[in-house]
Each structure stands twice: as C-alpha cells, then as structure tokens.
Amino acid sequence: MERTAPTTGRSALPEAAILDREGLDALIAALRGDGYAVIGPRLRDGAIVLDPVESADDLSWGLIDEQDGGRYRLVPGDAQTAFSHTVGPQSWKRHLYPPRQTLWTGRRDGRGFTVETPADPVPHHAFLGVRACDLAAMAVQDRVFGVAPHEGRSAGQERFTDSGYAARRAAAFIVAVNCGRAGGTCFCDSMGAGPKAAGGYDLALTELPGCGTPAFLAEAGSATGAALLARLPGHAAGPQDRAAADASVEQARAHMGRAMVPDAGPLLARNLEHPRWAEVAARCLSCANCTMVCPTCFCTTVEDTTDLSGDHVERWRRWDSCFTVDFSYIHGGAIRQSGLSRYRQWMTHKLSSWWEQFGTSGCTGCGRCITWCPVGIDITEEARAIHDSEGRG
Amino acid sequence: MPRKVPKRRPKLAVWKFSSCDGCQLSLLDCEDELLAVADAVEIAYFLEATRVAIHGPYDVSLVEGSISTPHDAERIRRIRARSKVLITIGACATAGGIQALRNFRDVDGFVRAVYARPDFIDTLATSTAIRDHVTVDFELHGCPISKSQLLEVLNAFLNGRRPVVPPHSQCIECKLHGTVCVMVARGVPCLGPVTQAGCGNLCPRFARGCYGCFGPKETPNTAALAKQLTALGWRDADIANAFRSFNADAEAFRREADANAPLPPPAGEGGARAKGVGG
Structure with a gap:
C-alpha cells in the first residue's frame, strides 16, 4: 500500500494514524512550533490560493471548485471536508522559485566595483495540501534545476544546481493530500501523476468523507514525517481506514474532467x-x-x-x-x-x-x-x- | 567612497501638448526620489515645477500630450530639433489620448456645437501621437504613466542602458503579484490579456477588469479576446466602447472597436486623417 520507502528501523513511530479536525490543527501548530511557516490552500479573492495559514480554521472548509476552460467558481460542498477542492491558480513554484529574485547587487567602489550575493535566509516552509500532480511537478523541476539527476539530453545539470531552489526545496516540509475529488480540468491520471501521491512527501493526508466529522488518514513518507505524526493526537489507522482512503482516491480517478491522449x-x-x-x-x-x-x-x-x-x-x-x-x-x-x-x-x-x-x-x-x-x-x-x-x- | 567626477549634469526638459498634465505630475509625485532626480539632472524646462526656463539644446526631453493644433505640430518639430533624446510619456503622447475620440467624428461639428465663436478655434481634425510627427526615442505608455516606470526610463537613459519596461500583457503582472484572475474566477470582462503591463495591476487587485489604460501590448489578439468578452455577456457596443477610451487611436484598439461597432465616416472634408499637418 505504501508507495514510498517506509521508515524502516523506526518501528516505534507510527506510519499511519487517523486525525480529526483537532489533529489537523495540531499538525499545523506542531509545524509552526518547529519553526516552519505553513503555507496552505485558503480562500482569497474568489479563489483558493496558497497563502500562510495559522490554524485549521484558515483552510477552505466546505468549498469545492467548479473548473472548466477559462472558468473557475467556488461553490459550497461538504462542510466537514477541508480538501475537497482541487488545485487553484497558484502552484508551489511560487514559493520554491519566487517570481522575482535578486541574483546579485553591485556597488561602485573607487575605480572598481564590488559584487555581493544577497544573503537572504532560506525560508523554512511547510507546504500543506500538496496534490499528487504538484508533487510530480516538483520532481520535474528538481530535474530542471539540477537537484535530481536524470538521463535526458540536459543530463549533468546537477553540476549547475540552482542553489536558491535547492535550498528552499531541501528546507520544505511537505504534507501531501491525496485527492478524493477530481476537478473539471484535471487529467493527472492520464499523465500518470495522480491522483494519489507517489512519494516525495513527509506526510500524506487522505480525507475520509462521509464520517460525519472531519477525518484524515495520515501516512508518513519520511522519518521526519513519522516523528511529527507521533506527536499528534490521533488513533491508529486500521485496514478499513486504508480501504476507505483508497476508495476515495479511486473515486477521483474515475471522475477526471479531462484526459490526455496516449503518446x-x-x-x-x-x-x-x-x-x-x-x-x-x-x-x-x-x-x-x-x-x-x-x-x-x-x-x-x-x-x-x-x-x-x-x-x-x-x-x-x-x-x-x-x-x-x-x-x-x-x-x-x-x-x-x-x-x-x-x-x-x-x-x-x-x-x-x-x-x-x-x-x-x-x-x-x-x-x-x-x-x-x-x-x-x-x-x-x-x-x-x-x-x-x-x-x- | 563614491566617485565624483565633475561633469555637466544632463539637461532635462518636460513639454506639454494636448493633455491633462497628469503624466508630468507623475514626475513631481516621485517625492522621495525627486531630490535624487534633481541632483542627477539639471531641470532646464518644466513649467509645472518652475518658471525658470533654460535654453536648449536638451539632453532628454519628456513630452506629454498629443498633437491637436497646427501650432502643436510646428512646436514639436522645434523641440525635437533641440533634444538629443525625446521620450514620450502617456496615452496622449503615445496614442493621441482620450481626445483622439474626435478622430472618428466631424471635428467641425464639435467646434460649432461647443464654442460660441467657432472662428476663434484653430484646430486639427485629429489628435495624434507624437510619433506621427517626429522621431521618438522611447515611448512610455499609460494613462497616467507609472512613476516607477518613469524613473526607470530616466534612470536607464542617464546610465546608458535599456529601460526595463516590458511590452508583455497585464496578465503577467497579475500573476507575478499573485492577483487572482478576475475574468476566470469572477467572469468580469477584462482588457488585461491585450493590454501592456506597467500599472501595478491596479484594477484586478480590486476585482475590477483592466480598462486598458496602458494601451495595446505587443502582438495583441484583440479579436480572440472580444469573442470571450461576448461570451461573458458584453454586446458589440460594450466591446467597442471599452476599446474606445484613453488609447482609442492606438491601432489595435481602434481596429477592434471598429470591428465591433463601425462608425459612420466623419462628415465633410475635415474627416481626412491629418498627419503632421503644419500651420
């Protein structure tokens, strides 16, 4: 069931747990307590954007997005769900590779000049609600920016790693969310990129709808994620919880709004x-x-x-x-x-x-x-x- | 230690033609940076700021306003002759401005309707961009221009580099700022996809569609946008009116307006599009 490498040798730590709304709130609080700025999906200007969140209350509870070509509208959905919307106008590259970056500054210095690299501190971001398509996109950009090796024609790019991207990427804590609902313009299934996160996260959440109250299956994808999960108030996940999570993801897979033709x-x-x-x-x-x-x-x-x-x-x-x-x-x-x-x-x-x-x-x-x-x-x-x-x- | 080679400060002149003065005021509006500008250049002619008028030639001339009278058409040529670099600022100077709406009608009719003594009025049939009369070194769009872009252009010319004034769409500016698209998320008609960036995405940040104040972007596909504006509920006349505003006589906007709501040809001989008509 686990597609990521399990946290071997750390059997004392839970690999999966069920969290409720308080558990989700505790997750955000724990990340903030650990010094992360938590970025998550929240409502702004008629869309769900990726902005700082301080508690589970900031998330987009009960909102779903209708999406079509050139059209995006938010409508009410199940009030007990925080993630039944899909992706909004922004992607995580905004935080990993900001729209504007200073490369260097220069100053005239007598007859010569001095060049300085800005010493901006690396932001420690926790990305909450990263969908499978966006995790796949991070893996794509890892190749582009020379963080992950590959066999393409521009192989060897890791010799020219984009240091800013690499630092922000390495510092980020990733909480993935497996989709239980597909949007009208989603086609991750036909690209082999979703709707279930295939790895590259610290924790993955799957919303378990129909429980009457918010419930999330939380699965660890890294030792850091497992350690954090151990600190959260939750109860152990059983096989029926995993089955329910799988069924939810399959529901999304079956309702992709679009599909890419093969090859x-x-x-x-x-x-x-x-x-x-x-x-x-x-x-x-x-x-x-x-x-x-x-x-x-x-x-x-x-x-x-x-x-x-x-x-x-x-x-x-x-x-x-x-x-x-x-x-x-x-x-x-x-x-x-x-x-x-x-x-x-x-x-x-x-x-x-x-x-x-x-x-x-x-x-x-x-x-x-x-x-x-x-x-x-x-x-x-x-x-x-x-x-x-x-x-x- | 800053290097201070004693050198003559470049002479800057600011000229006004048919316009509201708003673009010139952007220079005075620079506030914090104004002292630095005054330090870097000798303000040789700028009636909004000082009565002192120093003779040319000028290193940099900023020109606001459109050419709408025979006197204007003659004066801009004299200014050009005395200016090493001539930069036009604002929709009037770069596209004829809102007053270019008269280009599509009978100007004699307006004169008769508005003025008690039409014979006192000496005007051209059209309001046209400075570029239509003399060679222009750089055009800064906007109604009004953005003060940061104005500083950037001055700065670039003083330092001998290319100004960073990208001709791309307003949409890029919205996305860089993280502004949610008002057309997609709210169904609000917006000229942003065919309008040049530069205003700081002022209107979309407040859930309003772009009014096109900065004029056409590079390679604007106005016909494709007009189709979408129709889908969002605009009638042909709405589309024509949206394009017939501050940049009505910018070619792409004029063509799109005409395609949606053709105007009758102006009556009389005054309808001929005067270009470079001198006194």
Missing part, C-alpha cells in the same frame, strides 16, 4: 506543420497565463536596475514566458514572431521535447493552463484534435 509526445513531434496550430493560434492571446500558472514552467528573464547615480546596480531574475516576443530575442530579432510558433513551442516542449531534454513529461495534468486561460484553450483538446485527424487520414 502525445511523438504525436506532436510528427505533426509540427499540422493545420490545427493555426486554428489554436487564432484563439491564443499570447498573454502567458498558461505558463505563469503551470507548476513546471521555469523560464525567466534577467533585468538590470541602477540607481540614478549609477553607483548601485541590481540584477534580478523574473518569471518570463515563451509567449513573449522578447523571450526568443537573439541577435537580429525574435525568432518566434507569430502566435502560432509561440503556442507550438510551449505545447510541444511541455509534452514532447521535455522528454528528450529532461527524461520526463513537462506536464503533470494539473489542468491549470486550461482553467486559467482567459479564452479556455485546452491542451488535451488540442492534442486530441491532432490525434483524431491522424485517425481520419
């Missing part, structure tokens, strides 16, 4: 001149929302600032997108002028060339790019249209 990577690679690209380009706003909300998109640009005297300079790294013209600017001009070329670059990278580059898919099926596209362009629908046209040919 999308090779499919796109052999259809680079397909007429469908022009059709989607006519709808695409090149607004870059899909890349901003994507949990694996990692592209940035570099911005230099000076003060008026020119004596102080700063170099910043900021999230950028393959949908901007400047992004593909090389000597002589931007190489992806058309919306068609930019959309095709994004989608083929995500589903096809990512495999060659990093040895995985760049998509985990979270569905954010579908929901948060202002005009509702659907990556699964685009892949399916090309797939179906081959069948007709």
Whole structure:
C-alpha cells in the first residue's frame, strides 16, 4: 500500500494514524512550533490560493471548485471536508522559485566595483495540501534545476544546481493530500501523476468523507514525517481506514474532467506543420497565463536596475514566458514572431521535447493552463484534435 | 567612497501638448526620489515645477500630450530639433489620448456645437501621437504613466542602458503579484490579456477588469479576446466602447472597436486623417 520507502528501523513511530479536525490543527501548530511557516490552500479573492495559514480554521472548509476552460467558481460542498477542492491558480513554484529574485547587487567602489550575493535566509516552509500532480511537478523541476539527476539530453545539470531552489526545496516540509475529488480540468491520471501521491512527501493526508466529522488518514513518507505524526493526537489507522482512503482516491480517478491522449509526445513531434496550430493560434492571446500558472514552467528573464547615480546596480531574475516576443530575442530579432510558433513551442516542449531534454513529461495534468486561460484553450483538446485527424487520414 | 567626477549634469526638459498634465505630475509625485532626480539632472524646462526656463539644446526631453493644433505640430518639430533624446510619456503622447475620440467624428461639428465663436478655434481634425510627427526615442505608455516606470526610463537613459519596461500583457503582472484572475474566477470582462503591463495591476487587485489604460501590448489578439468578452455577456457596443477610451487611436484598439461597432465616416472634408499637418 505504501508507495514510498517506509521508515524502516523506526518501528516505534507510527506510519499511519487517523486525525480529526483537532489533529489537523495540531499538525499545523506542531509545524509552526518547529519553526516552519505553513503555507496552505485558503480562500482569497474568489479563489483558493496558497497563502500562510495559522490554524485549521484558515483552510477552505466546505468549498469545492467548479473548473472548466477559462472558468473557475467556488461553490459550497461538504462542510466537514477541508480538501475537497482541487488545485487553484497558484502552484508551489511560487514559493520554491519566487517570481522575482535578486541574483546579485553591485556597488561602485573607487575605480572598481564590488559584487555581493544577497544573503537572504532560506525560508523554512511547510507546504500543506500538496496534490499528487504538484508533487510530480516538483520532481520535474528538481530535474530542471539540477537537484535530481536524470538521463535526458540536459543530463549533468546537477553540476549547475540552482542553489536558491535547492535550498528552499531541501528546507520544505511537505504534507501531501491525496485527492478524493477530481476537478473539471484535471487529467493527472492520464499523465500518470495522480491522483494519489507517489512519494516525495513527509506526510500524506487522505480525507475520509462521509464520517460525519472531519477525518484524515495520515501516512508518513519520511522519518521526519513519522516523528511529527507521533506527536499528534490521533488513533491508529486500521485496514478499513486504508480501504476507505483508497476508495476515495479511486473515486477521483474515475471522475477526471479531462484526459490526455496516449503518446502525445511523438504525436506532436510528427505533426509540427499540422493545420490545427493555426486554428489554436487564432484563439491564443499570447498573454502567458498558461505558463505563469503551470507548476513546471521555469523560464525567466534577467533585468538590470541602477540607481540614478549609477553607483548601485541590481540584477534580478523574473518569471518570463515563451509567449513573449522578447523571450526568443537573439541577435537580429525574435525568432518566434507569430502566435502560432509561440503556442507550438510551449505545447510541444511541455509534452514532447521535455522528454528528450529532461527524461520526463513537462506536464503533470494539473489542468491549470486550461482553467486559467482567459479564452479556455485546452491542451488535451488540442492534442486530441491532432490525434483524431491522424485517425481520419 | 563614491566617485565624483565633475561633469555637466544632463539637461532635462518636460513639454506639454494636448493633455491633462497628469503624466508630468507623475514626475513631481516621485517625492522621495525627486531630490535624487534633481541632483542627477539639471531641470532646464518644466513649467509645472518652475518658471525658470533654460535654453536648449536638451539632453532628454519628456513630452506629454498629443498633437491637436497646427501650432502643436510646428512646436514639436522645434523641440525635437533641440533634444538629443525625446521620450514620450502617456496615452496622449503615445496614442493621441482620450481626445483622439474626435478622430472618428466631424471635428467641425464639435467646434460649432461647443464654442460660441467657432472662428476663434484653430484646430486639427485629429489628435495624434507624437510619433506621427517626429522621431521618438522611447515611448512610455499609460494613462497616467507609472512613476516607477518613469524613473526607470530616466534612470536607464542617464546610465546608458535599456529601460526595463516590458511590452508583455497585464496578465503577467497579475500573476507575478499573485492577483487572482478576475475574468476566470469572477467572469468580469477584462482588457488585461491585450493590454501592456506597467500599472501595478491596479484594477484586478480590486476585482475590477483592466480598462486598458496602458494601451495595446505587443502582438495583441484583440479579436480572440472580444469573442470571450461576448461570451461573458458584453454586446458589440460594450466591446467597442471599452476599446474606445484613453488609447482609442492606438491601432489595435481602434481596429477592434471598429470591428465591433463601425462608425459612420466623419462628415465633410475635415474627416481626412491629418498627419503632421503644419500651420
């Protein structure tokens, strides 16, 4: 049943327990007591975003999200559940790889200059409510930022580890949540990324609905997680609890709002001149929302600032997108002028060339790019249209 | 120790054409940074701030406002001739401003309707961007401009580097700030996906759709957005009105407005789109 390596040799510690609402609250309190800033899903501005939480009361109890292409609405659900919503507009990369980072600062110093690296303390975050798709996305970014080795074409990247990402990642305590409900734009199952967390967490919670009161199966995925679990008020989990948790996850698996066609990577690679690209380009706003909300998109640009005297300079790294013209600017001009070329670059990278580059898919099926596209362009629908046209040919 | 090579401070001039003065005031609004600006440049001409007027040539000219009279059209050429770098600031200077709405109607009719003595009025049929009359080195969008972008542009020119004023969408700015999309989460019509960033996502942070104050972003797909605005309940006239505001005569916005609600051609000969009409 456990997909993660169990905490061997620590048999005194529980590997699973049942927590109620007080237990969940105790979990947040324990993490805060251990010096973590707990970030979790909470309501703000009509959506469930990833903001600091101080207690279980801050979580999104009784809210579920209706999601479709270009549409997101919160509606009332089972008031006894804290996690029956799915993923919101933000992903955890916001905290692991912030939108703006200072790379270095410089100061004129007599006839020369001094360069300093900002000594920002590494934030100790506890991420509460990380879904399987987003855990998979962290594993993808671990490869991109040189934290995890891989066999892709950019193998060896760990020699150039992004130190900031690596430090924040290593410091993070992860509480995963296995989904008991799938959203309208979810397709993690067809990407092999969910809805059950496959590892990479310290604790995993599965909400057990229908108990009349809040109940969570908590499973440890690391020694740290097991040690924390031992400090929480709960009772031992029995086989029937695990069966109920499994049934809940299967419920989500059976109700995925979307599905990706099989072998999308090779499919796109052999259809680079397909007429469908022009059709989607006519709808695409090149607004870059899909890349901003994507949990694996990692592209940035570099911005230099000076003060008026020119004596102080700063170099910043900021999230950028393959949908901007400047992004593909090389000597002589931007190489992806058309919306068609930019959309095709994004989608083929995500589903096809990512495999060659990093040895995985760049998509985990979270569905954010579908929901948060202002005009509702659907990556699964685009892949399916090309797939179906081959069948007709 | 800071290096202080004695050198002539660059001369800065601030010019006004048809406009509300709001963009110039952004410079005075810099408050904390204003002293640093005054230290870094010699303010040679800036009537909003000082009566002192120092003769050109000028190292940097900031130009606010649109060209709407024969006198304007002549004056901007003289200013250009005396300016090493000419930067236009605001929707009036970069797109003709709200007063460019007259470009789509009969200006003589307006003059007759508004003024007791129409014969006193010497105006062009159009209100146009500075770029339509003289070469412009950099355009700063916005109604009004953002003071931080203005400082950034001045700063960049003083330090001989490229200004960091990205031409990308308002959406990127919303996402960087963590603002929830009002169009997706609330169904609020928003021009953000076709509008250039820079305002600090002012309206979406307060659950309002973007009004397009910063004008078209690079490669704007207004037709695709208009389709979505229709799906959200806007009529063609609503869409046309949204695009016919502070940046009504910016090409992409003008075309989209016309596509949704074509206007009758202006009556009379005054309807010809005057470009660079001198006195």
